Amino acid sequence: MLVIAYLVYIFLPIALLLIGSFGETWTNTFLPTGFTLRWYLDVWNDPSFRRAFIVSLEVAVSTCVIVTALAVPLAYALTRSMGKIAGLAGRFLAIMPIAAPPAVLAFGYILIFSTDAMPYLGTTWLIIAAHVVSTLPYMFQTLVADIRHLHLDKLELAAESLGASFGQRFFHIILPSLQHSIFSGLVVVSAISIGEFQITNLIAGFLNRTYPVVLLQSFYGATGFACSTTMVLLLLACASAAGSALTARSASRAKKH
Amino acid sequence: MSIVIENCSFVYPSSGIGVHDVNISADDGELVAVIGSSGSGKTTMLKLVAGFEQANSGRILINGRDVCGVPARLRNVGMVFQSYALFPLMTCAENVAYPLKIRKVPPAERRRKALDMLERVGLAAFADRLPSSMSGGQQQRVALARALGFNPDVLLLDEPLSALDASLRVELRREIRRLQKEQGITALHVTHDQEEALSMADKVALMHQGRLIQIATPQELYDRPVNRRVAAFVGHANLWDGVVVDADTVRVPFGELRCSCSPYVSGDKVTVLVRPERVMPDADGTVNVFDGAISADSFLGAVRRYTFSVGGSGIEGETARRKPFTRVGIPPEAVQLLPFEEA
Amino acid sequence: MNKTMKIMLLALPAFAVLVMFFLVPLGSVLVEPFLDKGEAFFGLWSDPLFLKGLKGSTLLALTAGVLSVLVGVPVALRLSVMKEKARLLAMFCISLPLTFSGLIVAYGFILCFGRAGFITLLLAEVGVSPDWVAGLVYSPVGLALAYCYYLIPRVVLLLLPALTNFDRSLLVAANSMGATRLRAFFDVLLPELMPTIGVSFCLVAAVAFGAYGTALALVGSQVNILPLLLYSSISDTGTNFSQAAAISLVLLGACSMIMGVAEVIAMRREQRLKRA
Structure with missing residues (x-):
């Protein structure tokens, strides 16, 4: 009962967004009147939304690639050397995205990257860097949990005693074992990157605004248009989450067999 | 290799x-x-x-x-x-x-x-x-x-x-x-x-x-x-503190045991080891024989492990015998002396 | 070079990125207020707008924290006794909002609780004034309601492992000693959960204190909370950097402090578990 009530609380706003995005007009009534696909066509035909959509995808994909390349060696190194520094770094990574509010971090970017030495404010690369920094901890935590759970250290010792060099161990044992967690971590990373608004809104240039940044403008327009633009973002996020759930399930199945 | x-x-x-x-x-x-x-x-x-x-x-x-x-x-x-x-x-x-x-x-x-x-x-x-x-x-x-x-x-x-x-x-x-x-x-x-x-x-x-x-x-x-x-880590063992009395007698808490004491000499403190399966229930003779009562008894199938009390001390033993007994013997060759160590 | 050093080299690229794009920017924010000898920083404490923002943010963080825990704990409890399949499905639905942008939540809430929102109109049918509902929703307390949408899942996700690891035979044991179920809950389960509840409260409070996206989308920059104040002092024309830096310092300090408390709670729990 309680869980159902809670699920209603979760799904009511989404349901209203969905209904609203197909509604012709919606002013001062419970639900909209009329059915139309007009709003979605409007989004499709709007050049600024199209551009933002593409920027968002570019940023998300680049973020995924860079985060993987950074997080896998990092997680491996920190779990292998259980020294004090490694422990501290892990804890720091766990709390850093929350301890530093996004607006503050963005302000830091404005201060540092608008200097003559580093005039990167407004570039897409800086947006990607911001997304990398804010998603790295999530990927890191997913990987560390999996490395501990799979007892990779033991497997690596075994491979070492069987004659495998570091490279062989990494590509034969570690990477295949981590592929599920890398993938499910990536889906969270891409979902966060696609939805990120608070930092990007302050550091993006006019031409490389991401989808959420442009989305905010539509809130001041027609309800139907706002609903359909929001639905587009929501569908992107849902696709990511569903992907994550599916990989997690197939991973747990693989473990059972 | x-x-x-x-x-x-x-x-x-x-x-x-x-x-x-x-x-x-x-x-x-x-x-x-x-x-x-x-x-x-x-x-x-x-x-x-x-x-x-x-x-x-x-x-x-x-x-x-x-x-x-x-x-x-x-x-x-x-x-x-x-x-x-x-x-x-x-x-x-x-x-x-x-x-x-x-x-x-x-x-x-x-x-x-x-x-x-x-x-x-x-x-x-x-x-x-x-x-x-x-x-x-x-x-x-x-x-x-x-x-x-x-x-x-x-x-x-x-x-x-x-x-x-x-x-x-x-x-x-x-x-x-x-x-x-x-x-x-x-x-x-x-x-x-x-x-x-x-x-x-x-x-x-x-x-x-x-x-x-x-x-x-x-x-x-x-x-x-x-x-x-x-002795304690490998198998079960009776380990008592003892003092050598003469070349073939050692004093343990419940009396004196006949055994070969070499290389220890009179007055040396030693640790006395007797494996439980060497303790003989209902022993005949007069050497290393002690009267007392069984104070703990557990049946383990093939053997029965017991503690035999003699004047406040315990002797651990193992036997296949099912009947009660009030006397045990320790053959002199079953007694080993080890360097003295606190328990 | 020994083995450990070689392995630590692997962590170097990630460290470099974190230093360049996290520590250095934050460091510059920390240094900025001292450039004018703290004039802007000390000036803040007599600025009524700032004080109102501080009050609003504190209220928002506390309300969001309390509400999330009050809803999150029972939901997690219920989930922990559900069958595996049902639980996975429910978990999937519950963690959906975590990946949502705050903007989606914001517009969803406008549709529900806005001046012409679904719930607002429903409540109007039973005689609740729409103006009152809208007034509530656009206040810090109302913002907390919207924040809860993606904060409650965090609480549930943190609590669930602690709950599924909890040995339920302890509750049965308490029952056998004559404790009622409610009594057993308060005497046996709750003390066990308290550290995790404390950690999740701190976590959601810190998020609520520092976020501005949902608030900006819901009510524009009109509501008085610190992150929005910072946002307007950066993005409005006539950017006021020294004021922005001073507010940043307060925000960073407050959020780090709250997370510090969470760390202390988590560490004390770990130490207790180690000793046991």
Whole structure:
């Protein structure tokens, strides 16, 4: 009962967004009147939304690639050397995205990257860097949990005693074992990157605004248009989450067999 | 093939514990068990031989070759881990073939060798199964096949049976011993289970607090322990504080025992050892005979273990006799004197 | 070079990125207020707008924290006794909002609780004034309601492992000693959960204190909370950097402090578990 009530609380706003995005007009009534696909066509035909959509995808994909390349060696190194520094770094990574509010971090970017030495404010690369920094901890935590759970250290010792060099161990044992967690971590990373608004809104240039940044403008327009633009973002996020759930399930199945 | 550990010392930088000046050797085809309580350094010894840690001083020779400084992957040792450490994403056959793959054996040949090894541990039918779908005993058999399949110089066993059920353990002991003998491979077997060590090994090394206390055949270790700790760790034992009275009498808390006291002399404090199965219920004669009563009694099937009280002291005994008795005897040749040590 | 050092080299690229794009920017924010000898920083404490923002943010953080825990704990409790399949499905639905942008939540809430929102109109049917509802929703307390949408899942996700690891035979044991179920809950389960509840409260409070996206989308920059104040002092024309830096310092300090408390709680729990 309680869980159902809670699920209603979760799904009511989404349901209203969905209904609203197909509604012709919606002013001062419970639900909209009329059915139309007009709003979605409007989004499709709007050049600024199209551009933002593409920027968002570019940023998300680049973020995924860079985060993987950074997080896998990092997680491996920190779990292998259980020294004090490694422990501290892990804890720091766990709390850093929350301890530093996004607006503050963005302000830091404005201060540092608008200097003559580093005039990167407004570039897409800086947006990607911001997304990398804010998603790295999530990927890191997913990987560390999996490395501990799979007892990779033991497997690596075994491979070492069987004659495998570091490279062989990494590509034969570690990477295949981590592929599920890398993938499910990536889906969270891409979902966060696609939805990120608070930092990007302050550091993006006019031409490389991401989808959420442009989305905010539509809130001041027609309800139907706002609903359909929001639905587009929501569908992107849902696709990511569903992907994550599916990989997690197939991973747990693989473990059972 | 042989393993020689010479004056080896190693200290973990983080905790300061380790092993000190250890000498253990295993001759060609021998299985040497290293036993001791947790923290005794037995697993550390194995890590040093495997190359996971490098000794601070001393030498380790595998087949006459000094392996100090040689990384683990180049030492050519087969190792079986307590947690099996089978690669979860590879099938059994792939696991067994993995070291061959590393050694660049062609695919068809390594598959054939892997199947052959699995056959020898009785798991040929499981070749294409994933390890996680098999029981612990089966997984450990696969691990054994993997450790032996690439003709390593020596076999290292790190508590291979302690994650298994008791009944399986006995079965696998025989299996390990059989394969080890078949291959004629020299093996070092670390375990905390003294019964396992005694039943499998050619020689047993007992370690305590990072030091080797005694290395001997199982029989010798049981019959001629060098000190109180070995006597207590291996099998059951009566251990009493005693004082030598004369050349063939020692005083224990419940009276005097006749025995051969050499090399100790009158007045020496000693620890007196008598194994429970040597205590004779309803003994005849007058030498080392004590009257008293049974104060604790547990029936274990083949034997009955009891505590016999004599004037406030207890004598532990084992017997097949079911009837009650009020007198026990200790044959003089069953009494051993060890250097005095506080309990 | 020894083995550990070589392995630590692998962590170097990630460290470099974190230093360049996290520590250095934050460091510059920390240094900025000292450039004018703290004039702007000390000036803040007599600025009524700032004080109102501080009050609003504190209220928002506390309300969001309390509400999330009050809803999150029972939901997690219920989930922990559900069958595996049902639980996975429910978990999937519950963690959906975590990946949502705050903007989606914001517009969803406008549709529900806005001046012409679904719930607002429903409540109007039973005589609740729409103006009152809208007034509530656009206040810090109302913002907390919207924040809860993606904060409650965090609480549930943190609590669930602690609950599934909890040995339920302890409750049965308490029952056998004559404790009622409610009593057993308060005497046995709750003390066990308290550290995790404390950690999740701190976590959601810190998020609520520092976020501005949902608030900006819901009510524009009109509501008085600190992150929005910072946002307007950066993005409005006539950017006031020294004021922005001073507010940043307060925000960073407050959020780090709350997370510090969470760390202390988590560490004390770990130590207790180690000793046991």
